[in-house]
Amino acid sequence: MPNMKDTIKTVAIDLFYKKSYFASGISDIARLAGIQKSSIYYHYSNKEDILFDILNTTMLDLNSSLNQRLEGLKTAEEKIQAAIESHILFHIERQKEVIIADSELRGLSIENYKTITKMRDDYEGKFQKILKKGIDDGSFIKTDYKIISYGILTMCTAVCLWFDQKGRLSKDEIARIYKGFLINGLKKSHRSNSRHQE
Amino acid sequence: MPNMKDTIKTVAIDLFYKKSYFASGISDIARLAGIQKSSIYYHYSNKEDILFDILNTTMLDLNSSLNQRLEGLKTAEEKIQAAIESHILFHIERQKEVIIADSELRGLSIENYKTITKMRDDYEGKFQKILKKGIDDGSFIKTDYKIISYGILTMCTAVCLWFDQKGRLSKDEIARIYKGFLINGLKKSHRSNSRHQE
DNA sequence: GTCTATAGATGGATAGAC
DNA sequence: GTCTATCCATCTATAGAC
Numbered sequence: 001m002p003n004m005k006d007t008i009k010t011v012a013i014d015l016f017y018k019k020s021y022f023a024s025g026i027s028d029i030a031r032l033a034g035i036q037k038s039s040i041y042y043h044y045s046n047k048e049d050i051l052f053d054i055l056n057t058t059m060l061d062l063n064s065s066l067n068q069r070l071e072g073l074k075t076a077e078e079k080i081q082a083a084i085e086s087h088i089l090f091h092i093e094r095q096k097e098v099i100i101a102d103s104e105l106r107g108l109s110i111e112n113y114k115t116i117t118k119m120r121d122d123y124e125g126k127f128q129k130i131l132k133k134g135i136d137d138g139s140f141i142k143t144d145y146k147i148i149s150y151g152i153l154t155m156c157t158a159v160c161l162w163f164d165q166k167g168r169l170s171k172d173e174i175a176r177i178y179k180g181f182l183i184n185g186l187k188k189s190h191r192s193n194s195r196h197q198e
Numbered sequence: 199m200p201n202m203k204d205t206i207k208t209v210a211i212d213l214f215y216k217k218s219y220f221a222s223g224i225s226d227i228a229r230l231a232g233i234q235k236s237s238i239y240y241h242y243s244n245k246e247d248i249l250f251d252i253l254n255t256t257m258l259d260l261n262s263s264l265n266q267r268l269e270g271l272k273t274a275e276e277k278i279q280a281a282i283e284s285h286i287l288f289h290i291e292r293q294k295e296v297i298i299a300d301s302e303l304r305g306l307s308i309e310n311y312k313t314i315t316k317m318r319d320d321y322e323g324k325f326q327k328i329l330k331k332g333i334d335d336g337s338f339i340k341t342d343y344k345i346i347s348y349g350i351l352t353m354c355t356a357v358c359l360w361f362d363q364k365g366r367l368s369k370d371e372i373a374r375i376y377k378g379f380l381i382n383g384l385k386k387s388h389r390s391n392s393r394h395q396e
Numbered sequence: 397g398t399c400t401a402t403a404g405a406t407g408g409a410t411a412g413a414c
Numbered sequence: 415g416t417c418t419a420t421c422c423a424t425c426t427a428t429a430g431a432c
Contacts (some may be wrong), residue, residue: 004416005417019303019304020218020219020220020304020305021218022218022219022220022221023220023304023305025406025407025408026407026408026409027406027408029409033408034415034417035416036417036418037408037409038409038410038411038416038417038418038419039415039416039417040409041408041409042409042415042416043415046408046409047409072292103301106216106217106218106221107218107221131218139427141382143378143379144367144375147367147372147375147376148375148379150356150357150360151353151376151379152353154352154353154355154359154360155349155350155352155353155356157352157356158348158349158352158355158356159348161352162348162352168310169342169345170386174345177341177342177345177346178345178349180341181341181346181349181383181384182383184382184383185380185382185383185384186379186383188361189214199402202397202398223425223426224425224427225424225425225426233397233398233399234398234399234400235426235427236398236399236400236401236427236428236429237397237398237399239426239427239428240397241397244426244427245426245427272425352426
């Protein structure tokens with residue numbers, strides 16, 4: 001039994017995803033929510049407020065998903081695998097919201113913009129910390145960890161753009177393939193390993 | 199000496215990049231181009247026509263950049279390196295346009311949408327063909343070449359989102375780092391190589 | 397090829413009744 | 415908490431003079 005504020009938020013997510021924020025009108029939201037457009041303003045102070053609510057919730061949830069998934073893990077390799085998996089699964093499960101988060105930041109006021117990008121930067125920082133540790137302790141190849149963090153994150157973020165619920169592969173299979181590829185790219189060529197056979 | 203149509207296109211690229219397509223008005227474009235808004239309609243039949251012109255040119259140029267760069271190359275490894283480099287450099291050199299191309303497809307009519315996505319799919323197909331060849335001939339690890347093509351392409355596409363002209367690294371350095379990382383991820387662990395020392 | 401003028405619709409937002 | 419009614423700004427696009 002969702003209250004009206006949740007209903008408004010849900011239809012707004014749908015609209016912003018399908019038509020973009022600026023192409024969606026308050027009247028569109030009201031029509032889909034089944035109320036008059038003036039009633040929107042009882043729940044939200046203006047249009048941007050709806051957008052901010054969506055982005056804020058999304059970033060908070062993204063961040064706590066990562067924190068939960070990392071709990072108790074020790075090595076950089078374990079951690080980066082868990083972080084990659086968490087990021088991919090979130091970007092599939094919350095497809096519409098993360099697409100909005102990735103494309104509608106221009107709809108925010110300067111202040112709100114800073115709030116959201118700060119959360120995003122903190123989140124990225126956690127990936128960078130893991131990568132740096134793995135490079136420093138010799139688990140990963142020597143590379144520019146900042147640039148590679150952008151690479152990994154944007155590659156896994158973009159899954160939300162092409163993932164198809166009815167497609168050939170499940171979200172878990174995609175996470176597995178990406179993890180394998182990325183870990184292979186991060187690790188050295190194992191020539192120093194004791195194993196000499198596959 | 200640009201003509202007025204080019205001027206309109208240039209300021210539209212700037213506006214659509216900064217404010218998004220739907221948040222940009224014909225009056226904004228006219229003001230920046232230094233003419234009255236009605237004069238826009240002498241050069242373009244409507245607002246969408248401007249967007250389509252931008253996207254069409256961008257896709258044509260992206261595609262021909264790739265074709266030129268691939269000319270004469272033989273092996274899958276040579277080809278994928280060249281393709282990655284071409285893709286990254288284009289996404290830095292034409293930053294504004296590719297950001298529009300990646301976020302404003304919803305502004306197109308069904309017909310125009312099909313035209314642009316067809317060009318994008320053909321372009322992606324070239325990457326997939328190279329990857330498949332490399333997997334089949336044993337140069338690359340056995341993996342899902344379609345999924346990995348999305349990974350490589352979206353990772354290199356997203357460079358346009360974070361690249362900073364005044365930043366620490368040049369576009370060539372970024373291309374080199376990404377190429378190294380991706381090739382390392384695509385190739386086997388060399389355990390069968392004759393070299394046993396770094 | 398660019399102008400002035402304007403049509404006609406829709407945008408976000410507010411006032412005040414219930 | 416939702417409604418009706420309305421304000422005013424802005425939007426895309428067109429007509430017709432120069």
